[in-house]
Amino acid sequence: MSILTISDLHISLRTPDGPRPIVDGIDLVLEKGRIHGLAGESGSGKTITALAILGLLPDSMTASGSITLASDAGATELLGAPRHVLGAIRGRRVAMVFQDPSTSLHPQIAIGRQLTDHMRHHLKLRKDAARPRALELLERVKVPDPEGALKKFPHQFSGGQRQRIAIAVALACDPDVLLADEPTTALDVTVQAGILELLRELVDDSGVSVLLVTHDLGVMSAVADEVTVMRSGVVVESAPREQLFTHPQHEYTKSLLAALPGSALEASPETLVHDLLAAPAAAAPSQEDSP
Amino acid sequence: MTSSPASGAVRTGKPARTAPAAHPFVRYAVRRVITSILLVIGVTLVTFVLTNLVPGDPVAAALGQRAAEDPTIVAHFRAEYGLDKPLVLQYFTYLGNLVHGNLGVSTTTHNPVASDLAKALPATLEIAIGAIVLSVIIGVVLGTVAAYRRGKVSDHVLRVVSLAGLSVPTFWLALVLYYVFYFKLHIAPGSGRLSSDFNTPHTVTGLYTIDALLAGQLDTFFDALSHLFLPVLVLTLYTVGLLTRFVRTAVLEILDQDYVRAARAKGLPTRTVVWSYVLRGASIPVLTVVGLAFGSLLSGTVLVESIFSWPGIGSYAYQAASHLDLPGVMGVGLLIGVMYLLVNLIVDLLYGILDPRVRIA
Amino acid sequence: MSLPTVTTDEIDPGKLRWRRPRLRLGRWSAPLGIAGAAVALIWILVAVFAPLIEPHDPLAQNLPILQAPGHGTFMGTDELGRDVFSRVLSGASVTIPLSLLLVVMSVLIGAALGSIAGFFGRWVDELIMRITDLVMAFPTVILAMVIAAALGASLFNAVLAALIVSWPSYARLTRGLVLSLRQSNYVVSGQLLGFSALRSLWRDIAPNILGPILVLASLDIGTAILLLSGLSFLGLGAKPPTAEWGSMVSDAVQNFDSWWLGLFPGLAILTVVVAFNFIGDALRDALDPKSNTLRGGGLTL
Numbered sequence: 012m013s014i015l016t017i018s019d020l021h022i023s024l025r026t027p028d029g030p031r032p033i034v035d036g037i038d039l040v041l042e043k044g045r046i047h048g049l050a051g052e053s054g055s056g057k058t059i060t061a062l063a064i065l066g067l068l069p070d071s072m073t074a075s076g077s078i079t080l081a082s083d084a085g086a087t088e089l090l091g092a093p094r095h096v097l098g099a100i101r102g103r104r105v106a107m108v109f110q111d112p113s114t115s116l117h118p119q120i121a122i123g124r125q126l127t128d129h130m131r132h133h134l135k136l137r138k139d140a141a142r143p144r145a146l147e148l149l150e151r152v153k154v155p156d157p158e159g160a161l162k163k164f165p166h167q168f169s170g171g172q173r174q175r176i177a178i179a180v181a182l183a184c185d186p187d188v189l190l191a192d193e194p195t196t197a198l199d200v201t202v203q204a205g206i207l208e209l210l211r212e213l214v215d216d217s218g219v220s221v222l223l224v225t226h227d228l229g230v231m232s233a234v235a236d237e238v239t240v241m242r243s244g245v246v247v248e249s250a251p252r253e254q255l256f257t258h259p260q261h262e263y264t265k266s267l268l269a270a271l272p273g274s275a276l277e278a279s280p281e282t283l284v285h286d287l288l289a290a291p292a293a294a295a296p297s298q299e300d301s302p
Numbered sequence: 303m304t305s306s307p308a309s310g311a312v313r314t315g316k317p318a319r320t321a322p323a324a325h326p327f328v329r330y331a332v333r334r335v336i337t338s339i340l341l342v343i344g345v346t347l348v349t350f351v352l353t354n355l356v357p358g359d360p361v362a363a364a365l366g367q368r369a370a371e372d373p374t375i376v377a378h379f380r381a382e383y384g385l386d387k388p389l390v391l392q393y394f395t396y397l398g399n400l401v402h403g404n405l406g407v408s409t410t411t412h413n414p415v416a417s418d419l420a421k422a423l424p425a426t427l428e429i430a431i432g433a434i435v436l437s438v439i440i441g442v443v444l445g446t447v448a449a450y451r452r453g454k455v456s457d458h459v460l461r462v463v464s465l466a467g468l469s470v471p472t473f474w475l476a477l478v479l480y481y482v483f484y485f486k487l488h489i490a491p492g493s494g495r496l497s498s499d500f501n502t503p504h505t506v507t508g509l510y511t512i513d514a515l516l517a518g519q520l521d522t523f524f525d526a527l528s529h530l531f532l533p534v535l536v537l538t539l540y541t542v543g544l545l546t547r548f549v550r551t552a553v554l555e556i557l558d559q560d561y562v563r564a565a566r567a568k569g570l571p572t573r574t575v576v577w578s579y580v581l582r583g584a585s586i587p588v589l590t591v592v593g594l595a596f597g598s599l600l601s602g603t604v605l606v607e608s609i610f611s612w613p614g615i616g617s618y619a620y621q622a623a624s625h626l627d628l629p630g631v632m633g634v635g636l637l638i639g640v641m642y643l644l645v646n647l648i649v650d651l652l653y654g655i656l657d658p659r660v661r662i663a
Numbered sequence: 664m665s666l667p668t669v670t671t672d673e674i675d676p677g678k679l680r681w682r683r684p685r686l687r688l689g690r691w692s693a694p695l696g697i698a699g700a701a702v703a704l705i706w707i708l709v710a711v712f713a714p715l716i717e718p719h720d721p722l723a724q725n726l727p728i729l730q731a732p733g734h735g736t737f738m739g740t741d742e743l744g745r746d747v748f749s750r751v752l753s754g755a756s757v758t759i760p761l762s763l764l765l766v767v768m769s770v771l772i773g774a775a776l777g778s779i780a781g782f783f784g785r786w787v788d789e790l791i792m793r794i795t796d797l798v799m800a801f802p803t804v805i806l807a808m809v810i811a812a813a814l815g816a817s818l819f820n821a822v823l824a825a826l827i828v829s830w831p832s833y834a835r836l837t838r839g840l841v842l843s844l845r846q847s848n849y850v851v852s853g854q855l856l857g858f859s860a861l862r863s864l865w866r867d868i869a870p871n872i873l874g875p876i877l878v879l880a881s882l883d884i885g886t887a888i889l890l891l892s893g894l895s896f897l898g899l900g901a902k903p904p905t906a907e908w909g910s911m912v913s914d915a916v917q918n919f920d921s922w923w924l925g926l927f928p929g930l931a932i933l934t935v936v937v938a939f940n941f942i943g944d945a946l947r948d949a950l951d952p953k954s955n956t957l958r959g960g961g962l963t964l
Binding site: 341344345348349352353458461462465466468469470471472473474475477478480481485597598600601604605608609619620622623624626628631632634635638639642643 | 691695793796797800801802803804805806808809810811812813815816885889892893896897898899909912913915916919920922925926928929932933936937940941944
Binding site: 133 | 559560561563564565566567568569570571574578579582583585656657658659662
């Protein structure tokens with residue numbers, strides 16, 4: 012069943028020279044328990060789409076269309092929803108992981124607090140009830156020494172660990188949907204594979220649905236179940252992973268795929284992950300993030 | 303401080319240490335204290351050079367015309383300050399005198415400058431502390447509001463008003479407010495720290511309000527408070543403009559940060575986002591500005607105190623300046639310079655407390 | 664003086680050596696800036712033509728003492744029988760030219776030293792920066808007061824003291840700008856071509872640092888006026904009987920019930936400073952688009 016449905020989404024930017032379309036009518040369906048990749052180059056509008064889902068667009072942008080979140084009680088319209096509705100959804104039913112964990116985590120707040128503050132707000136937990144949940148989350152994302160980590164600050168962790176923590180923060184309230192905006196782009200190649208494997212595991216274990224926004228088709232081919240390709244604000248092609256990578260329909264998709272290293276077209280997710288791991292053999296092995 | 307993974311020196315939670323290293327915050331604090339001490343020495347150098355720069359006879363300048371005509375006094379003075387020795391030695395004599403609290407004798411009050419300043423300082427501290435606390439509270443609130451309403455009417459109004467506030471000559475504002483509130487409206491009491499029918503409370507801190515409270519003399523407390531009203535108002539009006547603008551800029555930059563967006567994406571209520579995320583991020587730049595504002599506040603006291611006959615170091619400076627009492631002026635300059643350095647040192651040390659990146663490896 | 668919150672303009676090393684800064688006019692700051700320019704212009708004209716417009720000789724003590732405005736005088740008379748209005752006009756010809764001169768010289772000295780520090784680096788940079796640190800360790804008015812007192816009370820010494828106190832902020836700003844520009848492609852290529860340091864500084868770097876310096880300077884004129892009139896208020900600037908706004912307010916303290924004595928000179932200071940500050944604010948908005956205007960979509964797309 013579909014958990015998140017985007018219909019005919021238009022987003023435009025107010026400029027002194029008139030409105031400029033950023034997203035020009037896109038449709039997308041995220042199925043429950045799946046990873047849906049949203050691919051495109053910079054400027055294609057993919058990140059803006061993700062922000063629109065949570066109502067985080069800057070004031071200079073206006074959006075129209077429909078974004079609905081399905082639940083047992085029916086569907087909730089997210090686009091243009093009143094503040095109290097969005098406040099209940101954000102972090103609780105739809106959560107987001109941002110691109111650069113060194114800026115998306117507050118440098119002056121201990122990560123234990125960053126893990127639990129929204130947890131306590133949404134789930135009405137007391138501090139002593141939230142703490143074991145935080146520890147469990149850190150274990151799930153494989154951050155070493157969870158007890159000690161709670162009191163530490165973001166700068167004391169490596170890039171990969173920070174992103175794992177950011178994922179833990181996003182999962183804290185057991186959301187239905189996880190929006191991941193370029194989660195591996197700011198990370199080292201050797202670390203990227205670990206994050207992607209983590210995402211796959213989390214989806215398989217807990218049934219959370221992921222919208223994975225990225226420009227990197229290699230990442231896409233590693234973990235996505237379905238892929239939607241965007242270009243200049245419109246959807247160019249949308250298909251299940253196998254089909255997109257073996258029989259691309261649109262010229263643009265073909266050109267994107269042609270830019271990838273040759274083996275990616277026919278590789279399986281597992282092979283690709285191992286390829287990503289093996290590739291920069293010349294670089295020094297990192298001490299964290301053992302796959 | 304940062305390491306690049308490519309170099310292979312990835313930092314884990316516990317860095318390996320070959321020898322016991324001092325806590326990084328201690329290292330940072332020591333570095334800052336040493337810099338401050340060096341600056342204080344530099345400050346004394348500046349005042350020393352200036353005292354010797356005086357065109358004409360430095361003895362006459364330091365002693366006043368009449369005393370300079372008495373040979374015994376002059377001889378004593380020359381010996382005490384080593385005026386016959388080379389300049390470098392004179393500096394060390396000067397430094398030695400400073401360490402012993404000898405700032406010379408005022409040519410107007412004929413008291414040692416150091417004791418004059420010691421008597422006057424608490425009065426200035428009373429209005430300075432009051433003004434800075436008020437300015438910070440109002441400035442942070444207004445600046446944050448302006449930042450959140452960027453581009454809207456209230457933002458523009460606040461910007462214009464704070465710009466106008468920065469443009470006002472403080473000494474004139476003091477005079478105008480004194481005229482309006484005291485002379486015309488009879489709301490504020492007259493000059494000085496207490497009305498004539500009140501006695502000075504027993505000195506504990508030198509701040510009449512605190513001392514009166516400590517002694518349980520409530521009516522003295524209220525009288526002292528009412529006398530504080532105008533000087534604090536003038537100083538606050540001036541500093542609030544400065545603070546509002548800087549807080550606004552600082553908060554604007556914070557609002558652009560990813561972690562604010564991430565906090566909103568977590569569904570945290572706005573007041574939590576503002577209080578725990580935005581203001582915490584802005585605390586460091588705001589602290590910097592508070593340090594600067596204190597400096598401008600101290601300058602303000604020099605221009606304002608005399609109008610209210612407020613017996614602080616500002617009035618002292620005004621009196622000394624207008625009578626060309628060089629020891630007095632130098633003394634105040636030195637004192638305020640050191641106070642300013644001290645405030646900035648405290649600000650820098652507070653960074654270490656506020657920013658974990660500074661105090662933890 | 665006031666801390667700059669400006670950033671450098673975008674420099675595009677690949678294309679031009681100098682890109683004209685994009686002029687974006689803030690919605691409020693632009694009209695206010697124009698109003699400010701108008702007021703400033705009026706005051707400058709007053710400063711220039713004061714001797715021609717003033718109804719009485721500012722130094723002549725021939726009018727009735729302490730007369731309120733209205734009985735034949737526009738702003739009343741002071742305790743020596745002088746016309747306040749004429750003195751206010753005359754005061755403009757003292758304060759405004761000196762303040763402008765002060766800012767120009769601070770910019771020249773500060774920018775020169777800052778460029779040298781940023782360009783040549785090493786011990787030159789250390790030395791100049793330590794000196795600026797030392798000067799900036801004092802609050803400006805206090806240090807100016809101390810220097811002016813040491814030099815002796817005169818307008819010349821007050822300007823000199825103010826100059827000593829003002830150049831460091833330009834030095835710091837310029838140094839920072841020069842440091843960031845020194846690495847850019849066209850400067851390096853110029854040096855490889857054998858440009859002398861002076862030529863590099865003049866042709867490649869100077870045009871690109873003008874913007875922020877101009878903004879700082881325009882906001883600084885108001886500070887200069889406040890500083891000079893403040894020093895005169897303290898008795899360290901203009902000597903009596905010169906009509907100077909700060910010393911006029913100082914005299915007014917003795918006779919504060921004659922409200923016209925202090926009000927008008929102070930209002931003059933206020934209006935001039937506000938005018939220049941609005942100009943500076945408008946310039947800052949125009950040349951530094953990031954500081955105040957709405958940002959449309961600074962997001963990763």
